[in-house]
Amino acid sequence: MAAARQLILSGPFAYLIRIFKAEGFTMASKSKIAAAVLGASGYTGADLIRLAALHPGIEIKALIAKSHAGQPLAKVFPHLGVLGLPDLVTSEEVDWEGIDVAFCGLPHATAHQEIAKLPESVKVVDMSADFRLRDPDTYTQWYGGAHGATDLLGQAVYGLTEHYRDCIKDARIVACPGCYPTAILLAMLPLVKRKQIDAGAIIVDAKSGVTGAGRALKQNTLFAEAGEGLSPYGIGAHRHIPELEQEIGQAADETVRVNFTPHLAPMARGELCTCYVALKDDATVDSLRDALRDAYKDAPFIQLLEDGSIPATQNVRGSNYCQIAVFADRLEGRAIVVAAIDNLVKGSAGQALQNFNLMFGFDETEGLKQLPLFP
Amino acid sequence: MAAARQLILSGPFAYLIRIFKAEGFTMASKSKIAAAVLGASGYTGADLIRLAALHPGIEIKALIAKSHAGQPLAKVFPHLGVLGLPDLVTSEEVDWEGIDVAFCGLPHATAHQEIAKLPESVKVVDMSADFRLRDPDTYTQWYGGAHGATDLLGQAVYGLTEHYRDCIKDARIVACPGCYPTAILLAMLPLVKRKQIDAGAIIVDAKSGVTGAGRALKQNTLFAEAGEGLSPYGIGAHRHIPELEQEIGQAADETVRVNFTPHLAPMARGELCTCYVALKDDATVDSLRDALRDAYKDAPFIQLLEDGSIPATQNVRGSNYCQIAVFADRLEGRAIVVAAIDNLVKGSAGQALQNFNLMFGFDETEGLKQLPLFP
Amino acid sequence: MAAARQLILSGPFAYLIRIFKAEGFTMASKSKIAAAVLGASGYTGADLIRLAALHPGIEIKALIAKSHAGQPLAKVFPHLGVLGLPDLVTSEEVDWEGIDVAFCGLPHATAHQEIAKLPESVKVVDMSADFRLRDPDTYTQWYGGAHGATDLLGQAVYGLTEHYRDCIKDARIVACPGCYPTAILLAMLPLVKRKQIDAGAIIVDAKSGVTGAGRALKQNTLFAEAGEGLSPYGIGAHRHIPELEQEIGQAADETVRVNFTPHLAPMARGELCTCYVALKDDATVDSLRDALRDAYKDAPFIQLLEDGSIPATQNVRGSNYCQIAVFADRLEGRAIVVAAIDNLVKGSAGQALQNFNLMFGFDETEGLKQLPLFP
Amino acid sequence: MAAARQLILSGPFAYLIRIFKAEGFTMASKSKIAAAVLGASGYTGADLIRLAALHPGIEIKALIAKSHAGQPLAKVFPHLGVLGLPDLVTSEEVDWEGIDVAFCGLPHATAHQEIAKLPESVKVVDMSADFRLRDPDTYTQWYGGAHGATDLLGQAVYGLTEHYRDCIKDARIVACPGCYPTAILLAMLPLVKRKQIDAGAIIVDAKSGVTGAGRALKQNTLFAEAGEGLSPYGIGAHRHIPELEQEIGQAADETVRVNFTPHLAPMARGELCTCYVALKDDATVDSLRDALRDAYKDAPFIQLLEDGSIPATQNVRGSNYCQIAVFADRLEGRAIVVAAIDNLVKGSAGQALQNFNLMFGFDETEGLKQLPLFP
Incomplete structure (x- = not known):
C-alpha cells in the first residue's frame, strides 16, 4: 500500500491529483501526526482535544493526566466522550517513541519538568508559561521558583503565531503566549x-x-x-x-x-x-x-x-x-x-494548533475553521 | 473539465479513488448544492449559516431577511462576518432557478407563505412549525389561523431524522420538529x-x-x-x-x-x-x-x-x-x-442540516462533526 | 433604669404607650436576644447574618467557624464587613452562658455534634438536616452514619413555620426544613x-x-x-x-x-x-x-x-x-x-429567622420584610 | 388625637420619650411624607419603590407610568405585588396637592417635561439626566435637543450626596448623578x-x-x-x-x-x-x-x-x-x-432616597440599611 501511495503522490499522478482537487476532492495527503496531550484534564487540554480530534492530520494517541490516570476521558469531560479516545494515563505509560508532538496544558513548573523528560524527537507545543520568558531570572522573579529546564530555553520560540511564523516553523518547542x-x-x-x-x-x-x-x-x-x-x-x-x-x-x-x-x-x-x-x-x-x-x-x-x-x-x-x-x-x-x-482558543488551544500547523506543514487554518458560537 | 470528471469518477479510476481514500484523500465529489436561507436574521438562521458555511457540499447563495434586506451579514451577526457571504436580500431578489435547497428559519405562518412562492425545483428544509402537523385543523387550533398552503402538506415529511430517514430522503419539504x-x-x-x-x-x-x-x-x-x-x-x-x-x-x-x-x-x-x-x-x-x-x-x-x-x-x-x-x-x-x-442545533439548524444530508446523498454527519463547546 | 422601665411598661403608662404607637412610635420593647451563629462561613450562615444583623431584637454576639477562627468576617464575607461584628471564633471560645439562641448553619453530622455540646439554656434554630427526621434509623439510612444525639430528637420540632407554628413557639430545637x-x-x-x-x-x-x-x-x-x-x-x-x-x-x-x-x-x-x-x-x-x-x-x-x-x-x-x-x-x-x-431565605436563613420570631415572641415578619431584589 | 400628639411630643413628655428610646422604643415621629413615583415601570422606578416602600417615613401615594396606566403594579413588577400599592396611573390622574415629593425615574427629555408640570410645592428627586448639567447648551450638545425647562435649572442641585449635602438639604430639585x-x-x-x-x-x-x-x-x-x-x-x-x-x-x-x-x-x-x-x-x-x-x-x-x-x-x-x-x-x-x-441603588434609587432623607430631615441611612445580597 505504501508503494501505491508513493506512486500516486508523485510523477504522472500529480496532474491527476490537481484535477481531483479542482473537481472537489480534498487532499489530506500527510499521514497523520501522532499527538499526545499533557494535562488532558484541564480546560486548555480539553479545548485542545476538542479541536485536534477533528484535525484531519492529527491522531491523538495519548491523553496524560496524572491524577486521573486510568479514567476514561468521558468521566473527566463528558462532552468529549463521543470521540472514543484512549483512557487517561500517566506520562510514564506513554510510548513516547511513537509520538510526534506533545501539546502541553500543564500548570507552570510542572510543565517544564514533564517536558524535560520527553525525547528530543518529540516536538512540543506548550501552553504553559514555562518557556515564554527568555530570561530565567525573570521567570524566577515572577513564578517563584528556579526554572528547572533552562537548557531547553534555547530550543523554545515565543508562539505568538502572527509575529513569529518563521521561527515557529522550525522550532522544537513553541511556547504559546498567555491568553x-x-x-x-x-x-x-x-x-x-x-x-x-x-x-x-x-x-x-x-x-x-x-x-x-x-x-x-x-x-x-x-x-x-x-x-x-x-x-x-x-x-x-x-x-x-x-x-x-x-x-x-x-x-x-x-x-x-x-x-x-x-x-x-x-x-x-x-x-x-x-x-x-x-x-x-x-x-x-x-x-x-x-x-x-x-x-x-x-x-x-x-x-x-x-x-x-x-x-x-x-x-x-x-x-x-x-x-x-x-x-x-x-x-x-x-x-x-x-x-x-x-x-x-486563540488565547491557548487554538493558537497551539495554529502553531502546530506551521511546525508540521499544514495550512495555518487547518482544524481551526469553526465559526464562533453565538449566541 | 466535466469530461475529465466523468472519466475520473467512473470506470478504471474507481479503484484508484478507493486507494486515494484509503490513503487519506477525502472525497467530496459532488459539485456544491446551491442553498438559500430564509430568515437569515434570526437565531436558527444564524446557526444554520454557521454550520452550512463549513459544509463541503453547500454553497450559500442567498441570505433572505426581509426587514434587514440590503445589510451585510456582519451587521446582523458580527460573528459571521468572516464568511464573506452575500448581503441580506428579500426573497424577490433571489434567482430561485439557481437554488437547489432553501433552509427556512422564518416564524410560523410567514414560513408557509414564503415557501409556497418557491418553484417546485427547490427542496425545502423548514425549521418553522408550518409543515409539522399533518392535520390543518390542528394547525389552526394551535397556531390561530388557517394554514395557507395545505396543498403542500402532502409533500412534507416530519423531519425527526432518526425516525423518518427513508421518507426524508425523497421528500421535497422536510418539516424539522420543534426543539x-x-x-x-x-x-x-x-x-x-x-x-x-x-x-x-x-x-x-x-x-x-x-x-x-x-x-x-x-x-x-x-x-x-x-x-x-x-x-x-x-x-x-x-x-x-x-x-x-x-x-x-x-x-x-x-x-x-x-x-x-x-x-x-x-x-x-x-x-x-x-x-x-x-x-x-x-x-x-x-x-x-x-x-x-x-x-x-x-x-x-x-x-x-x-x-x-x-x-x-x-x-x-x-x-x-x-x-x-x-x-x-x-x-x-x-x-x-x-x-x-x-x-x-439538534433542536433546529443541526437537524435541518442532517436532513439535508439525507436529501442530497451526503453522509448524515457531514458538516455536523463539531464537538460540544465546554466550558 | 430597670425600675423606670417597669413603671413605663405597666399600669398608667399602658394607655400612653397605646397613644404613642398610634402616633407613630414603634415599640421594640424586648431587650435584645443574644445570638450566636454556628457555621458562619457558609452561605446559609452568611444569609442568616445578613438578615439577623438588621433584626431589631437580635444582637449577634458570636460567629463560629472552626476553620476560619481568628479571621474577621470581612475576610470571609466582604459584603458583611460593614457590620462591625466580632471576628470568627471556635465554639469553645464562646461564652455560651451569655447566649440565648444559636442559629446553626453547619453541615449535617457536624451540626448535631456541635448542638449537643450547647447548654440547655441555649435555644437552637438548626438549618442542617440533623433534627428533621424523627426516626433516627431513617437518618442513618439516608445520611450514612448513626445519629449521635438521638436524646435531643425529642426536643426538636420540624420547623416548617406555616404548618408547625404552635410547636415551634415552645420548642428548644427547631429543625428548619431543607430548601x-x-x-x-x-x-x-x-x-x-x-x-x-x-x-x-x-x-x-x-x-x-x-x-x-x-x-x-x-x-x-x-x-x-x-x-x-x-x-x-x-x-x-x-x-x-x-x-x-x-x-x-x-x-x-x-x-x-x-x-x-x-x-x-x-x-x-x-x-x-x-x-x-x-x-x-x-x-x-x-x-x-x-x-x-x-x-x-x-x-x-x-x-x-x-x-x-x-x-x-x-x-x-x-x-x-x-x-x-x-x-x-x-x-x-x-x-x-x-x-x-x-x-x-425561605428555604433556609429566612425561615430560621421566622421561627426565631415565633420562639422569642416577635412578630413573625420581624427582620424579614425585605422585598425581592429584581432584577 | 393631634392635640394628644402635641402634648406628648413636647413639654414634660420629652424626658419620658428619652427614657422610652433608651428602653428600646424607636421613634418614628414624623407623619409620613406623601410620595409619588414618576416612571414606575422602569428599573430605577422599581428599585425606588422596593426601597421607599419600607422607609418608615414615606407613604407611596401614586405610581405613574403613562403607558401602563390602569395596570396593577404586580402586573408590571410581580416582585412588588405584595406591597398592595395603588395601580399605575398617568400624571394627570394624580392629586399633586397631596404629594410632598416626586421621585422621577423617567428617561431624559420626558423627565423635565413632566417635572415642569408639577406644582412648586412638590419637591423633586430626579434620577434622570435632565437637571444634572448646569449649562443648557452642554445638555443640548449631548442629549440632542433643547432643554425645555431651563427656568428650573436654578432650583436644581447636583445630588452626589457625599459632596453636596448642604445644598441638597434645601433644594427643591435634586438631580441624582448618573450611575x-x-x-x-x-x-x-x-x-x-x-x-x-x-x-x-x-x-x-x-x-x-x-x-x-x-x-x-x-x-x-x-x-x-x-x-x-x-x-x-x-x-x-x-x-x-x-x-x-x-x-x-x-x-x-x-x-x-x-x-x-x-x-x-x-x-x-x-x-x-x-x-x-x-x-x-x-x-x-x-x-x-x-x-x-x-x-x-x-x-x-x-x-x-x-x-x-x-x-x-x-x-x-x-x-x-x-x-x-x-x-x-x-x-x-x-x-x-x-x-x-x-x-x-447607590447609582440611582438608593442615592435618590439618601437625598430624600437629607431633604426631609431623616437620618441619611433611613430605609437604606439593607445589606448587600451575596451570593
Whole structure:
C-alpha cells in the first residue's frame, strides 16, 4: 500500500491529483501526526482535544493526566466522550517513541519538568508559561521558583503565531503566549514596531472569563461567587506582565513597564483588552489602523474592524479569531485599541494548533475553521 | 473539465479513488448544492449559516431577511462576518432557478407563505412549525389561523431524522420538529413503539435556554429579567404539544394527551427534558434501555448513557448530539427518562442540516462533526 | 433604669404607650436576644447574618467557624464587613452562658455534634438536616452514619413555620426544613391534608440555584461548569426525600413514596418546584386553590397567585416570600402545582429567622420584610 | 388625637420619650411624607419603590407610568405585588396637592417635561439626566435637543450626596448623578480637590451590568446577546461624560476632558470603575488614601478598603454601599483607583432616597440599611 501511495503522490499522478482537487476532492495527503496531550484534564487540554480530534492530520494517541490516570476521558469531560479516545494515563505509560508532538496544558513548573523528560524527537507545543520568558531570572522573579529546564530555553520560540511564523516553523518547542498577552500583543506590537505609540506608557484594562483561572477548585471561581459580579484582581502583579514587557520591550528596543490590570468577568470564555495608548509624534487613529492593516493583511484569524464596529467576546466565542479596532480618545494625543479573543482558543488551544500547523506543514487554518458560537 | 470528471469518477479510476481514500484523500465529489436561507436574521438562521458555511457540499447563495434586506451579514451577526457571504436580500431578489435547497428559519405562518412562492425545483428544509402537523385543523387550533398552503402538506415529511430517514430522503419539504419535540420524541418514541410505557400518561418537564424564544424583542428574554431566575411558561398550552401528541399517538396507534410543561432557564442554549413515564406490563428500566439501544444503534448523534452518567445540556452545547438516559423512579412501576440537546442545533439548524444530508446523498454527519463547546 | 422601665411598661403608662404607637412610635420593647451563629462561613450562615444583623431584637454576639477562627468576617464575607461584628471564633471560645439562641448553619453530622455540646439554656434554630427526621434509623439510612444525639430528637420540632407554628413557639430545637421540602411541602401539605390529591403519586420536578450545594469547593459548582447548562442530579436518591415522605406521609396518615428529581440550574439563588399531582375524587383546580387559600389566609409570606400569574424565582429572590399557583393539566384528573422560593431565605436563613420570631415572641415578619431584589 | 400628639411630643413628655428610646422604643415621629413615583415601570422606578416602600417615613401615594396606566403594579413588577400599592396611573390622574415629593425615574427629555408640570410645592428627586448639567447648551450638545425647562435649572442641585449635602438639604430639585458619575466622582473628587492627581488626564475604564441600559427592549440587552460576553460601547461618546467633566472641572477649577470608556458586562446589576490616574507632585498611593479617608470619614455608605482588599460589585449588590480602594501602578507616577457600586441603588434609587432623607430631615441611612445580597 505504501508503494501505491508513493506512486500516486508523485510523477504522472500529480496532474491527476490537481484535477481531483479542482473537481472537489480534498487532499489530506500527510499521514497523520501522532499527538499526545499533557494535562488532558484541564480546560486548555480539553479545548485542545476538542479541536485536534477533528484535525484531519492529527491522531491523538495519548491523553496524560496524572491524577486521573486510568479514567476514561468521558468521566473527566463528558462532552468529549463521543470521540472514543484512549483512557487517561500517566506520562510514564506513554510510548513516547511513537509520538510526534506533545501539546502541553500543564500548570507552570510542572510543565517544564514533564517536558524535560520527553525525547528530543518529540516536538512540543506548550501552553504553559514555562518557556515564554527568555530570561530565567525573570521567570524566577515572577513564578517563584528556579526554572528547572533552562537548557531547553534555547530550543523554545515565543508562539505568538502572527509575529513569529518563521521561527515557529522550525522550532522544537513553541511556547504559546498567555491568553492576555495574545490579545494585547496582537493589538500593540504593530503599533510599537512602527513607532505609532509610546511603548512605555501603555495602560491595559483587561477582562476575562473565569476559565482563565483554570479548572482548579477555587472559591472565587464558584458560580455563586463569580456570577453576577465583576472585580479586578492581581493588580500590578499578574504573571502575564513579564511576557508583555519582554515582547513590547523587544519591539520598542527599550526596557518598558506596562500597566496591566485584569478583571474577572462573569462569563466562562472570552477576553477583552482595552488598551489606552499615547500617540507618538504625528500618529493618528488612521495611522494606527494602517499599521494594523499592514501587519495582518495575510493573517486569516485577525479581523480588523474599521467601520466603527466594536470588538466583543461574543463575536469570537469558541473560535480562533481575534477582533481588533482602534478608536479616538477624548484626551488629546491618545487612542484606545480594543482586542477580543476566546481565551481558551486563540488565547491557548487554538493558537497551539495554529502553531502546530506551521511546525508540521499544514495550512495555518487547518482544524481551526469553526465559526464562533453565538449566541 | 466535466469530461475529465466523468472519466475520473467512473470506470478504471474507481479503484484508484478507493486507494486515494484509503490513503487519506477525502472525497467530496459532488459539485456544491446551491442553498438559500430564509430568515437569515434570526437565531436558527444564524446557526444554520454557521454550520452550512463549513459544509463541503453547500454553497450559500442567498441570505433572505426581509426587514434587514440590503445589510451585510456582519451587521446582523458580527460573528459571521468572516464568511464573506452575500448581503441580506428579500426573497424577490433571489434567482430561485439557481437554488437547489432553501433552509427556512422564518416564524410560523410567514414560513408557509414564503415557501409556497418557491418553484417546485427547490427542496425545502423548514425549521418553522408550518409543515409539522399533518392535520390543518390542528394547525389552526394551535397556531390561530388557517394554514395557507395545505396543498403542500402532502409533500412534507416530519423531519425527526432518526425516525423518518427513508421518507426524508425523497421528500421535497422536510418539516424539522420543534426543539422540545426533538428531544422528547427521541426519548419516547422507541419506548412507545415497543410498548414499554403508557403512551397516554407521559409527563414531560422541560427546561430550555432563552434562544428557544427567538431573537424577537420581548421583556421576558431581556438579560435582566431572564437571568438568575427560572419559571414555567405556557403551562398546558405550548404549541409543541400537538406535535408531541401527533407523533406519540401515531407510534401508539391511539389518541393521546401529553403533559408538557416547559420552563425558561437562565442560559442561552440547551434543552433538557425530564420525562416521567408509567411502565407497561413487565417493562423495566433495563428493558427501556434495550429499546433505546436497539433504536439508535446506527444513529451517530444519539448518545445513550448507561453507566449512571446524567445527561446535561453542557455536554451537547453547540453540537448536534443528543444525550439520553433512563433512571429508576421511587414510585413503583415508573421510570424517568432524561434527554438533553442544544435547542438551536439538534433542536433546529443541526437537524435541518442532517436532513439535508439525507436529501442530497451526503453522509448524515457531514458538516455536523463539531464537538460540544465546554466550558 | 430597670425600675423606670417597669413603671413605663405597666399600669398608667399602658394607655400612653397605646397613644404613642398610634402616633407613630414603634415599640421594640424586648431587650435584645443574644445570638450566636454556628457555621458562619457558609452561605446559609452568611444569609442568616445578613438578615439577623438588621433584626431589631437580635444582637449577634458570636460567629463560629472552626476553620476560619481568628479571621474577621470581612475576610470571609466582604459584603458583611460593614457590620462591625466580632471576628470568627471556635465554639469553645464562646461564652455560651451569655447566649440565648444559636442559629446553626453547619453541615449535617457536624451540626448535631456541635448542638449537643450547647447548654440547655441555649435555644437552637438548626438549618442542617440533623433534627428533621424523627426516626433516627431513617437518618442513618439516608445520611450514612448513626445519629449521635438521638436524646435531643425529642426536643426538636420540624420547623416548617406555616404548618408547625404552635410547636415551634415552645420548642428548644427547631429543625428548619431543607430548601426543597420547604417549597414542596408548602404546596402539597394543604392538598394532602384536605384529601385533594393522591399523596402516594406525587411527582416533583425541582430546579435549584447552585447555592443549594453550599460553599464547599466542588467541580460541578464552578462557574465554568454550572454556568450556561442544566442537568438533573441525585435522581431518586436526594437526601431531602425522607423529609418529604415523613411529612406527606404524616399528613396523609399513610406511608408514601415521592418522586423527587432535582436539577441544578445556572443561577445563584432560587428554587422552583413543579409538582405533578393526581386529583382525588371530585377535586378540581379550583378546590385545590381553595385548600391553599384557606391554609395560608394568615401566612404573611405565602403568595397565592390565582390570576394565571406564574411563580418565578426572580419574584422572590433575596426575600422570604413563597409563590404558589395551581394549573390545569392536559392529562385528565391531574393538576400542576408550582412553588418558588429563594433557597437561602425561605428555604433556609429566612425561615430560621421566622421561627426565631415565633420562639422569642416577635412578630413573625420581624427582620424579614425585605422585598425581592429584581432584577 | 393631634392635640394628644402635641402634648406628648413636647413639654414634660420629652424626658419620658428619652427614657422610652433608651428602653428600646424607636421613634418614628414624623407623619409620613406623601410620595409619588414618576416612571414606575422602569428599573430605577422599581428599585425606588422596593426601597421607599419600607422607609418608615414615606407613604407611596401614586405610581405613574403613562403607558401602563390602569395596570396593577404586580402586573408590571410581580416582585412588588405584595406591597398592595395603588395601580399605575398617568400624571394627570394624580392629586399633586397631596404629594410632598416626586421621585422621577423617567428617561431624559420626558423627565423635565413632566417635572415642569408639577406644582412648586412638590419637591423633586430626579434620577434622570435632565437637571444634572448646569449649562443648557452642554445638555443640548449631548442629549440632542433643547432643554425645555431651563427656568428650573436654578432650583436644581447636583445630588452626589457625599459632596453636596448642604445644598441638597434645601433644594427643591435634586438631580441624582448618573450611575457611572456616582462611582467615578466619589473616587476622583477628593483626589482632585486636594490636588493629588492630574484632573485633565483621568482615564476611566468602566464596566456595568445590563440594567444600566434600562428596561427598554433592545437587541443588545437580550439574554442571548448580552450573556456570556463583554464589549465596550459608546466609546468617547457616552452621555455621562459631560457630567464627569462638569464636576471634575469644577473641583479642579479648570476645563478638563476625561477618557471614559464604558463596557457592558454579563450581569444584571453592578458597576465597577477602574480609574487610571497620574499623580501630582509628591502625591503617593498613601496620600491618595488619606484624601479619601478624610473626605469620607462621616459617610456611612462609603467603604474605603485599605488592607489590599479589592472592590467588587458582588460586595455591594442590592445595597447603597460604595467600595473604593487605591492601588499602586507599575508605571511610575501613576495610581489605580477602583470603585464599585450597585448601579440601581447607590447609582440611582438608593442615592435618590439618601437625598430624600437629607431633604426631609431623616437620618441619611433611613430605609437604606439593607445589606448587600451575596451570593
